[in-house]
Amino acid sequence: xxxxxxxILFALLTVYDLALAAESFDLRGSWMRTNAQEDEKxxxxxxxxxxxxxxxxxxxxxxxxxxxxxxDQSVKIQRAEGTELHGKVDFYDSRGCSFKGLDxxxxxxxxxxINVLMTVPRYKFVTYSRAPENRWExxxxxxxxxxVLEYVEVAVQLYRL
Numbered sequence: 561x562x563x564x565x566x567x568i569l570f571a572l573l574t575v576y577d578l579a580l581a582a583e584s585f586d587l588r589g590s591w592m593r594t595n596a597q598e599d600e601k602x603x604x605x606x607x608x609x610x611x612x613x614x615x616x617x618x619x620x621x622x623x624x625x626x627x628x629x630x631x632d633q634s635v636k637i638q639r640a641e642g643t644e645l646h647g648k649v650d651f652y653d654s655r656g657c658s659f660k661g662l663d664x665x666x667x668x669x670x671x672x673x674i675n676v677l678m679t680v681p682r683y684k685f686v687t688y689s690r691a692p693e694n695r696w697e698x699x700x701x702x703x704x705x706x707x708v709l710e711y712v713e714v715a716v717q718l719y720r721l
Contacts, residue, residue, distance in 0.1 A: 585668050587612040587637060587645065591718040594673075602721055605637075612637040612647070629685075630654045635664055635678075643668045649678055655685050657706030672720045682709045 590602040605614045614635045620628045631654070637647035645666040651659040662679040669675060684707045689699040 585640070585645070585671075587666070587674075590721040591674070592721055594717045594719055603718065610638065612645075637664065637666060651681060653685070653706065655706075656704060657683060657685065659683075659708075662711070669717075674718050675715065676718060677713055677715050679711055680714045681711055683707055684709060 586607075587605045588607050590604050592602045593600065601616070603614050603616055605612045607613075612635075614633075616633045618631045618633075620630070622628050632652040634650045634652070635647060636649075637645045639646050645668070647664040647666070648661050649664050650661065651657075659681045662681070664679070665677040667675040667677070686705045686707050687701055688703040688705070689701045692699055
């Protein structure tokens with residue numbers, strides 16, 4: 561009977577510990593993707609109030625090395641449930657596209673490893689233009705559009721530096 565009581569007590573404490581894991585987990589600091597490329601920068605989470613925030617930028621270049629555009633990501637992690645942290649991510653494309661309030665889920669593996677599931681837009685940047693009057697002039701751009709193709713969930717694993 562005592563073993564049974566200890567087993568129940570142990571189970572309850574384990575569930576309680578798991579419930580508190582995300583609430584007591586400190587996301588602050590530098591994190592790197594486990595399969596990061598050599599020139600990839602670490603992700604830096606800072607805490608402001610009850611919210612963890614991170615900002616990153618991805619640069620896209622033409623084959624000749626000139627910058628095409630950038631995409632900035634702004635992540636806000638606000639609440640905890642069990643061993644999970646929940647938040648939102650905003651994407652800003654330097655060509656004028658923006659996507660706000662997409663879901664982010666962080667599953668805590670341990671103090672040094674987290675799994676991140678992020679909703680990401682797949683879109684096409686479309687430019688509408690008019691042909692020039694003569695061949696030495698540039699086309700006249702009169703409208704651009706960010707055409708959403710789909711939203712996908714991207715999973716990455718991060719480790720603490």
